[in-house]
Amino acid sequence: MATAESLKQALEEAIGSAIALSESPHGPGLLAQAYHHAVFPGGARIRPQLTLAVAKACGHDDPELTTAAAVALELLHCASLVHDDLPCFDDAATRRGQPSVHKKFGERIAVLTGDGLIVLAFQVLATVKSKHPERVASVISVIAQATGAPDGIVAGQAWECEPKANLRDYQRAKTGALFAAATACGALTAGAHADSWRPLGEWLGEAYQVADDIRDVVGDPDSLGKPVGQDIAHDRQSSARELGLFGAVQNFELLVGKAIRAIPSCPGAPYLRSLVLSESERLVPREVLERV
Amino acid sequence: MATAESLKQALEEAIGSAIALSESPHGPGLLAQAYHHAVFPGGARIRPQLTLAVAKACGHDDPELTTAAAVALELLHCASLVHDDLPCFDDAATRRGQPSVHKKFGERIAVLTGDGLIVLAFQVLATVKSKHPERVASVISVIAQATGAPDGIVAGQAWECEPKANLRDYQRAKTGALFAAATACGALTAGAHADSWRPLGEWLGEAYQVADDIRDVVGDPDSLGKPVGQDIAHDRQSSARELGLFGAVQNFELLVGKAIRAIPSCPGAPYLRSLVLSESERLVPREVLERV
Numbered sequence: 252m253a254t255a256e257s258l259k260q261a262l263e264e265a266i267g268s269a270i271a272l273s274e275s276p277h278g279p280g281l282l283a284q285a286y287h288h289a290v291f292p293g294g295a296r297i298r299p300q301l302t303l304a305v306a307k308a309c310g311h312d313d314p315e316l317t318t319a320a321a322v323a324l325e326l327l328h329c330a331s332l333v334h335d336d337l338p339c340f341d342d343a344a345t346r347r348g349q350p351s352v353h354k355k356f357g358e359r360i361a362v363l364t365g366d367g368l369i370v371l372a373f374q375v376l377a378t379v380k381s382k383h384p385e386r387v388a389s390v391i392s393v394i395a396q397a398t399g400a401p402d403g404i405v406a407g408q409a410w411e412c413e414p415k416a417n418l419r420d421y422q423r424a425k426t427g428a429l430f431a432a433a434t435a436c437g438a439l440t441a442g443a444h445a446d447s448w449r450p451l452g453e454w455l456g457e458a459y460q461v462a463d464d465i466r467d468v469v470g471d472p473d474s475l476g477k478p479v480g481q482d483i484a485h486d487r488q489s490s491a492r493e494l495g496l497f498g499a500v501q502n503f504e505l506l507v508g509k510a511i512r513a514i515p516s517c518p519g520a521p522y523l524r525s526l527v528l529s530e531s532e533r534l535v536p537r538e539v540l541e542r543v
Numbered sequence: 544m545a546t547a548e549s550l551k552q553a554l555e556e557a558i559g560s561a562i563a564l565s566e567s568p569h570g571p572g573l574l575a576q577a578y579h580h581a582v583f584p585g586g587a588r589i590r591p592q593l594t595l596a597v598a599k600a601c602g603h604d605d606p607e608l609t610t611a612a613a614v615a616l617e618l619l620h621c622a623s624l625v626h627d628d629l630p631c632f633d634d635a636a637t638r639r640g641q642p643s644v645h646k647k648f649g650e651r652i653a654v655l656t657g658d659g660l661i662v663l664a665f666q667v668l669a670t671v672k673s674k675h676p677e678r679v680a681s682v683i684s685v686i687a688q689a690t691g692a693p694d695g696i697v698a699g700q701a702w703e704c705e706p707k708a709n710l711r712d713y714q715r716a717k718t719g720a721l722f723a724a725a726t727a728c729g730a731l732t733a734g735a736h737a738d739s740w741r742p743l744g745e746w747l748g749e750a751y752q753v754a755d756d757i758r759d760v761v762g763d764p765d766s767l768g769k770p771v772g773q774d775i776a777h778d779r780q781s782s783a784r785e786l787g788l789f790g791a792v793q794n795f796e797l798l799v800g801k802a803i804r805a806i807p808s809c810p811g812a813p814y815l816r817s818l819v820l821s822e823s824e825r826l827v828p829r830e831v832l833e834r835v
Contacts, residue, residue, distance in 0.1 A: 269691055269692055269693070278692055278694075278698055279702045279704070279705050279708070281701065281705060282698060330658075334658060339649075359700075363626075363697050363701050365654075365658065366626060367691050367701075369658060370661060370690045370697060371692075373665040374683075374684060374687035377683035388670075388680070391668075391669035392669040395665050395669055396666065399659050400578070401571070402570075405574070406571055409571035409573065409574035409655050412571070412573055412649065
């Protein structure tokens with residue numbers, strides 16, 4: 252599996268290949284700076300790490316393609332954060348402990364940064380030097396489905412604009428889709444069967460969303476690097492609001508268990524199980540569980 | 544060449560495959576309506592028509608792939624219009640004679656519609672039933688380059704946020720890139736050499752941008768379906784502002800001539816020449832030329 256450092260390097264290369272350096276007269280400099288600001292420093296990079304981990308468990312026979320898929324998923328996630336933070340959505344002033352893109356570069360550059368990162372994600376996949384070029388179109392298709400409508404993060408965000416939405420439809424599209432694509436692409440890029448690996452991502456995505464809802468209630472804005480109390484402030488559905496904090500925590504633990512049981516049998520399964528457990532501990536730390 | 548009607552049908556299919564019908568409970572209904580509103584009724588569909596015309600001139604041996612590229616280019620163009628119309632950019636109330644997407648559906652849905660149409664463009668290409676799957680990644684790559692940074696429409700729009708921009712860099716990225724991709728993809732999807740066909744698109748893109756600048760000064764908002772006087776209102780660079788109206792019209796005619804001479808020698812060349820001439824007459828009608 253690529254380390255956090257090599258993932259960082261792959262993201263740097265993707266951005267460097269697509270934008271001009273801000274010192275160069277070739278491209279618009281503000282946009283170049285904003286691309287970088289939107290992607291670095293990263294959060295936990297959980298989606299691309301998941302892709303890399305699943306590919307490793309499946310034999311990892313095409314590391315270039317796996318890395319390209321991991322990078323694409325992270326770029327799409329970063330794009331969605333930039334647009335979610337816009338004044339018309341969350342109007343968030345901070346993200347990952349620094350000013351949000353629109354706060355630092357203005358709203359116009361923020362809109363364009365999100366657009367450009369979406370394009371870049373597909374460009375990275377279309378230009379990858381893969382040993383298995385016949386896999387590329389399927390990977391792009393899986394990732395596009397997880398990003399667009401009616402099942403992807405764009406649709407998920409659009410549920411927030413509907414007068415009535417089913418919480419599970421909303422969360423599945425907004426968070427689950429990209430997690431499911433992360434595990435599916437890990438398998439697909441390594442020549443394994445995508446659909447067998449999708450449930451792991453789906454359960455993890457649900458667990459992650461519930462953890463996010465919990466942290467929005469009991470989290471500390473400094474350590475999260477973003478404001479809390481947003482679900483109530485924006486009257487958004489959330490499991491903590493629907494089930495209560497205790498119910499949400501119970502639900503989180505249930506979902507982590509389902510994710511662990513969804514890992515297909517393979518030599519890398521023990522490693523993946525321990526990864527899911529340590530990740531769940533990071534998402535909702537023990538002291539939070541004890542406080543509830 | 545596909546008729547306007549069959550292009551319309553291909554666009555309808557693309558949108559229908561990716562979004563849930565607004566009556567269905569499966570996807571968010573407002574987003575589905577906004578996708579449709581952003582793409583229909585269309586403008587002249589000049590970019591996809593160009594792709595289809597060049598592919599025809601090059602032998603048209605893979606109509607499915609050509610149509611997918613044409614549809615992708617039009618979806619990306621529509622996405623850019625939706626985002627350009629946003630309050631933080633042009634704040635345009637109308638587009639193609641109807642309310643702009645943000646006026647009709649709100650700013651949040653407009654941001655998401657642009658995002659989703661970008662994703663859909665790549666999804667259409669990744670899922671095409673092509674006789675030549677080995678061409679697909681190159682087509683996606685050419686289109687992504689024309690859309691992102693540093694050379695595509697996203698970068699072109701970002702030049703508007705820079706304190707100083709070169710007018711040609713700006714117009715080449717904002718308009719020329721997608722035109723050049725349109726002719727390049729027409730060739731590429733038909734198995735011909737993309738780069739030989741790129742200059743035609745580049746000159747046409749420049750001519751189109753100059754025509755747009757001219758119409759922004761002398762056009763009629765009712766027949767254009769959008770407001771005029773925008774370049775001065777937003778203090779944007781334009782050839783009409785830089786060269787004066789007479790100079791801009793001279794420049795337009797020069798560029799159309801260059802486009803015609805850039806058509807590579809092939810059996811379809813006479814047809815393409817007459818297409819460029821009739822299109823240029825549509826862009827800047829004779830009565831406008833006479834008025835200047």
